[in-house]
Amino acid sequence: MAKIVAVTACPTGIAHTYMAAESLKVGAQKLGHEIKIETMGSAGVENRLTDDDISQADVVIIAADTNVDTDRFAGKPIYMTSTGLAIKDGAAVINEALSKAKVTVAKEVAKIEEIKAQRSAQRSGVYKHLMTGVSYIIPVVVAGGLCIALSFAFGIHAAEQEGSLAAALMRIGGGAAFALMVPVLAGYIAYSIADRPGLTPGLIGGMLASQIGAGFLGGIIAGFIAGYVALGLKKSIKLPKSLEGLMPVLVLPLISSLITGLLMIYVIGTPVKGIMDWLTFRLNTMSTTNAAILGLALGAMMAVDMGGPVNKVAYAFAVGLLGSNTFEPMAAVMAAGMTPPLGIALSTFIAKNKYTKEEREAGKAALVLGMSFITEGAIPFAAADPLRVIPSIIAGSAVAGALSMSFHCALRAPHGGIFVLPIPNAVENLGFYIIAILAGSIVTALLVSLLKPNKNVNVVNTK
Helix, strand or coil, rough: CEEEEEEEEECCCCCHHHHHHHHHHHHHHHHHEEEEEEEEEEEECCCCCCCCHHHCCCCEEECCCCCCCHHHHCCCCCEECCCHHHHHHHHHHHHHHHCCCCCCCHHHHHHHHHHHHHHHHHHCHHHHHHHHHHHHHHHHHHHHHHHHHHCCCCCCCCCHHHHHHHHHHHHHHHHHHHHHHHHCCCCCCCHHHCCHHHHHHHHHHHHHHHHHHCCCHHHHHHHHHHHHHHHHHHCCCCCCCCCCCCHHHHHHHHHHHHHHHHHHHHHHHHHHHHHHHHHHHHHHHHHHHHHHHHHHHHHHHHHHHHHHHHHHHHHHHHHHCCCCCCCCHHHHHHHHHHHHHHHHHHHHHHHHHHHHHHHHHHHHHHHHHHHHCCHHHHHHHHHCCHHHHHHHHHHHHHHHHHHHHCCCCCECCCCCCCHCCCCCEECCCCEEEHHHHHHHHHHHHHHHHHHHHCCCHHHCCCC
């Protein structure tokens, strides 16, 4: 029996982090090994590994799609993989780790850094940095969006009355949280690129993008400029040892902020503002046909990898538009994201002979995850039968997204699933929005039920 410690982490820290941990736990139990797993989720680090845990471990598994500090594991065999592979087959990942994880004791630190560099090289740099920024703004946007939605519960114009609770909620959500959205996005994109030296110019560049009116697109550009400027300065500026203490507190933040700020004000801000204004205008004046096409595309993207890179891009696009008071893409994205697990769950109820007893039990969990807008609830079913399940959920999500946009449904809360629907005025055209979600779920359920082969013809009569 081996003693294993593991760390799981994903950019948003919502679903993949915990699903990878559960899969590794099940895999370890299946193989007869002992495992302790630290999760780095949106709520922070849970089940933290102690020094004793690490010292007694035979191997360390890092299943992560974002940066994880490996310095504390120096001297231990480390195996690095993605959350997706861990979710798909935890036992296989453990076997691979036990056979391939190695570390050269004489060069511990260098080996750790080499592993980190190899892991970083496996990812797309631009995507990784963008998703780091998105992962930090999601809690800000969700909290702000729900505050705005609660404000509208008192009436669409209730926040206009100074001193009212509705006005206070709007001030918290729209005046504070949403005002932080672009600076936080830019700041943590830059942080992902240059570490701490990137944070200050990133935040400043993002605030300038927001003030200029360049929106989330300007924030993304500001974040990348700030990050690479700070990284370049950190590598190129060499000060005498007696002055090195000035680098992190004076030299880097001042020069990188000046360069980023001046570029945003004089070069980048105005044209990007024009692009954002055009995009907002086009989205708000789309014909029903064009709206349906956009909704179909966003819906398909939400389902194609169920919480992976394509899904996150569609979600980030919709979240970014909230700051421009464009709420229809957000509605389409959430409807499409709920559809895959809801459709799978419905299929396990209406076509019981297509599923094993364990799969039908998993369908109940998928139902709860779908209601909560956690698309990843469909992953176990897609991993087990990708050729039948993935096309079915893409079709259902595309239908949900297209109908939501065609009905001009709008959503002011960027998360929450069905639990935000009862909030008055949080969703425009609520009845049609529910129809879009149900239609997409039914399409997925019917397609999956038709395509999957029978597994047990006798389960229909099982109580």
